[in-house]
Every structure is written in structure tokens, then in C-alpha cells.
Amino acid sequence: MTSPDYRLTQLETLEAESVHVIREVAAELERPVLLFSGGKDSIVMLELARKAFAPARIPFPVMHVDTGLNFPEVLEFRDKRVAELGVQLVVASVPDAIAAGTVKEEPNGSRNRIQTPVLLDAVEEHGFTALFGGARRDEDKARAKERVFSFRDEFGQWDPKNQRPELWDLYNGRIHLGESIRVFPLSNWTELDIWQYIARERIAIPPLYLAQEREVVERQGMLYAVNEFIRPRDGEQVVRETVRYRTVGDANLTAAVRSHATTVEEVIAEIAVTRMTERGATRGDDKVSDAAMEDRKKEGYF
Amino acid sequence: MAVSPGAAQPGIHPAEEAVVDVHSPVAEHVVELATARKDILRIATAGSVDDGKSTLIGRLLYDSKAVFEDQYEAVARASKGDFVDLALLTDGLRAEREQGITIDVAYRYFSTPRRTFILADTPGHVQYTRNMVTGASTADLAIVLVDARKGLLEQSRRHAFLASLLRVPHLVVAVNKMDLVGWSEETFERISDEFSAFAAKLQVPDLTVVPISALHGDNVVTHSPNTPWYEGPTLLHHLEHVHVAGDRNLTDPRFPVQYVIRPQSDEFHDYRGYAGTVGSGVLRVGDEVQVLPSGLTTTISGIDGPRGPVDEAFAPMSVTMRLADDLDVSRGDLICRPGNAPQVTQDLDALVCWMADEPLRPRQRLAVKHTTRSVRAVVKELSYRLDVNTLHRDLEAGELGLNDIGRVRLRTTQPLFVDDYLRNRVTGRFILVDEATNATVGAGMLTPAG
């Protein structure tokens, strides 16, 4: 398991760091909650929370912000996992909030934006002071800037220009009434780390992540599986393709990718190979010369 | 928050992503490289404004092929000058892009077949020094960039000093923008000598100096034809090979108790475990241990790791200790070995890096977080303030202002279990928190009294 020189591997290091963060929150903040969407990152986060307190139960509830646009497989997975762990599930429902008139449906049908007020209302109602999120710093530029303990004012706002210094692993979880901390135990994990950990620990994931033959339509170059929320439009052809999902978001918006990966190991292989070939194909294998950059400039980048 | 719906990963055109044969020999090789067992090296960049820190990180990411094509294109479009501004790969905040400076640390990730790297790109501007300290506090290695045209600036010295204060075990000085000084060996040697003279006054265990051009990539990943006189390693080669196994303290077992685990279920009725992260040293099942502050001794009857029971635990493993005797142990207590205990004290002598606009003054009250223990403290004395340029001690200083470093004596309400930071980074450090605003206002590193 561990090498004789007392060093941890990459995954063991990340795991230890995440477990430390999760325990620290449980020890220092009054009412934590873990956001659980049934997606791969939150599944790994929940597994790390389980490990952090085993053999005791996870000492805080999990919350799902339910947009009402879920893949049924994901909801099924969520309920099964929550039952296995014996944790309390809090559902913050977007459809309920729409019905109650607290939020309005957006014209484009996306509930991405309106889930935020629903989340904040649930946080206030339950008095949650710390929210575990499964975001990773490798996901995007703004995330790359965020602290592990990310302070939020009483409106849930993040002030990226004025973050608390975060030294070593001495996290500052002190807040005033109404304020909260968003905690990101997976900050230093990459997508490949997540998949490798799922493989190594044999963590169950919803079947959507593995390739399966599905009825799909092609829309603006993307493949959408026909489901409750996606119906073929006029002129669209329904074809059978072997596809899997890279993320499981709202079923009306999430596209699938062509794939033959029916095991987690094969998913890892596809991700690793695709990254390499994609770069290789578009920018030459070995070294990037100034000429390549110059050529790009000539092609009209600025 | 949850994964945003429909969000494709950068650079991947969803419908085409995975149409590859993952069982081909080439693919198997790629997978092997990507999934090989590696260790992690944490790096922080440092140096004065505009010395090229963000550009260097962009260069490392780009040349090691950690940047996706569409990220690169987005950066190319956003670049204002007549070249692609690689700094924009890490300067992700709107204000940063508008002002062309880094304000807060950005973390980036890349790996080579040998290692995985976590890069903290820290700001050079003096106003954001606390963010530099944030990035450097967890680093195994710091790269201090120096603009070859300007030589050592106050900020280069400050950052090198902070890195040494934080005991970042490895320091690299990258003399950057060599293209703008005609690749002059003489310039390189002058800066190198000047830095070595300064470093002699600091505690820098391991120093390497490399001449580079972050913008053009010279000596970053491949040896530059422009510096035939330079025979040392390229920057990446050094990062891949620097020996870090000896950096940790494996001799003094320190286990701050973080959380008490009591399942209270039928199956685990009598289970009582003390969860925490091993700060230093190695602890084994059967070891006789002492618990502070009670001073009582017992033996370790079991250690539960993330995958079940293990025989031993070392830093930085997160584990749960079971003890043979039913002692009263709670969060903030510390498990060590009898005969090798940290100092139990209410008097802290420390070098403090102050991070708030409101100055630190004698008689001020603050909250202290040290390992898993939180206590209150009063500033008894400000012994001196350090001039980061000359390292001169100003004994007359009445306060520490924003970004000042000074030696402070604190008296705490409860005892802490401490070691000198030099000997033990985990039990030798603490943070200071303003009790009114809850802001983190200082970082402390314990030094021997006197």
C-alpha cells in the first residue's frame, strides 16, 4: 500500500487532505450540509465523508437542489446511496419554488440560474452554516482562485478580491450570524484523479456514466439521448448510438458522447487518450515552437 | 456547487470525444503514463510585479501540454499585445485581466510521467503579499522570479525571505527575461551572486539558479541554444527530480486530535476513536503514547486508515487512533511519545507575518488557531520589526503594519503543545484571527525564546 520511504501516492495524498478538511468542518462549524447531486464529484465527496467518520455515520445531512429535470437513474442512485449511508436527505426543490412563485422559469428552459435562490432559501430555512461542494479548481479560471474554506456574506456572495488568507491547513471557519462558509474538499483533485479514485475504491456510480446503446438525436453537433425532456424535433432523426455521459446535469441540456467505455477503467483510458490525441492532432507532438505561435498570430488571433 | 448542467470540459468537442481505440498499444502507453503512481510536488511562484510569474506558469502548462486548444485560443484572443499572453492562463479574475496583474493565488495542475505538480501562481504586488503567503505556505518548492533587467528588487527579497521564513524546503531563483539582456552570462552571474549573498543570511536549505525566458520558453522545458554557457538543469528537469523525501519530520510523532469518533451503534458499541492527521513522525500499533494535556500514557491498540486497519501511520495520513485505555481525550489534545513531547506552554515567541490593515500592537487581543486547538491570546511584546531588504531588526518599532514581519511574544489563555517551526512545521505554526471581524490577520512561526 505505502512505500517504505513513507511517501503517499497522489491519490492517497488528495484523500488525506480531503478527509482532514471534512473533519475540520464537522468539528468547527455548527450546521454543515453536503451538496449531493448524484454526479461523480459529489459521489466521491460523499465517499470521503463516509471514510472521515467511519465506522460512525456521517454527522451532517446531505442536500440535493432538485431542478425537476433529473435523469431518473440519478435520482434512483441518490436515494439508494442516502439510504445505505443512513444520512438525512434535504431536497431543495426548484419546481416547488416555481409553484410557490419565489422564482420564475427562464425563457430558455434552463434552471441553472434559478437554482441559486432556491439553494440560498433552503440554507436559510435550515440554518446551514457550512456547505460542502464538489467543485474542483481545475474546472475553470474562477474556481482556480477559490479557497478551500470560501467565506460567504449573508447574501451568499463571494468577494474574490478580498478572500481570507488561508495558511497551511489551518482553516478559519469563524463566521457571524447569517454568514456561511462554502467548503471544497476536492479543490486539488483533477478530473482524472476523480475517475482513478472511483476505479481504485470501486465506488458505485449511476449507469449513465458508462457507454450503452441509446436512442439519440444530433443537435448543433451534440448528441442528446431521447428522454422525458428531449423529444425529437421536426427534421431530427433518431438513431441508435453507443454513448455515455461525462457529467450528469439537467436531462434537458446534457449531451452524451460517443464511447465504447463500459467500465470505469475504459472511461479513464478514453479520457487519457483523448486528451493526448486531441493535443497531438492540433498542435504537433513534441515541442511547441515559437513558429507555431507565430503562425497562430498570422492566422488572425489578434 | 454541483456540476453545472451540460458543461462540457474545455477543449473537448462532445460528440467526438471518445471515438478512440483504448486497447491499442499507444493508448495503453498513454494510460499508463497518465495513471502511473506518482507523488505530488507543490510549487509556488514568487517575485516582484511583472517579473513573469504568471507567464512562466502559462509556459509550463503549455509546454507540458496541460492546456487545451480552446483555452489557448481564448487566451490568444484576449491577449492585447502582439504575442500570446500566457499569463492569462492563470490570471482568471476580471480585474486581473483588466489590470494585467495577479491579485490572488491561482492553482493549476499538470503532470509529467515523473510527477504531478500543483502550482500556486501568487501575486507580486506588495499589497497582495498575504495571498503570496497563502500560496507559499503549503509549497515544497518556491520559484522566485527575477527580471534580469532589474535585478533583485525589494519584493524579490521579501518573497525569498518569506519563503525561507515559511521553511519552503527548496528554492529556485529563475532569472527571467534573459531575452531582453542579450542572454548575457555576466548579468546572470551578477544576479546569481547577489542573490546568494542575500540567501546566506537566510535559512535556505537548497538553492538553484536558472536563466530563463518564460515568454519564449528558454530553459523552461528544453535547453536553450541561447545560453550555451549554462550547464545546469532546465527548470522542469529540476522540478521533476528535486529530492523531497527528506523534507518531512519523521522522527517526532505528533498527532493532534481533530475529532472524536463514537458510532453509538450496536455493532460498534464500544468503539471510540480519535481522528486526525498525523502531523509528523510515525505512530505504530502497540506504541506507548502520551496524551497532552493530561500527560497520561497508554498504548495504541489500533489505527484505522481510509481502507481499514493499518499497522502504522505517518504524516500526512488522515487516520483514526484507538487507545488501549479509556482516557478522556478530546479535540485539541495531542498524542505523542513519552520522552518526546512538544513543549507545553502559554508563552509563544514567534515571527509573525501581519496581514491586516489595522496594525498589530502590544496589548492587543487575538484568537489563535494552532493545530486543532483554538485559544485566545494577548500580545505581550513586539520585540522587533524586520527590514526585509537588509534583515535589520528595528527594536524601536511600536507596531506591525500590513505585510510587516516581526518578532512577537504572545500569552495564551490555555497551554499549547508546540515545537520550534524549524524542527516541526506542523506544531510550530499558527494563525491569528481578529475576534471582531473573524478575518485571518496573521501567520506565526514559533522560534526559540530569547
Ligand SMILES: Nc1nc2c(ncn2[C@@H]2O[C@H](COP(=O)(O)OP(=O)(O)OP(=O)(O)O)[C@@H](O)[C@H]2O)c(=O)[nH]1
Ligand atoms: N521579453 C520577455 N517578456 C516577458 C518574459 N516573461 C514575462 N514577460 C512579460 O512581462 C510582463 C509581466 O508578466 P506576468 O507573467 O504577468 O508577470 P507576473 O510576475 O505574473 O506579475 P504579477 O503577478 O502581477 O506580480 C508581461 O508583459 C509578460 O509578457 C520573458 O521571459 N521575456
Ligand SMILES: [Mg+2]
Ligand atoms: Mg502574475
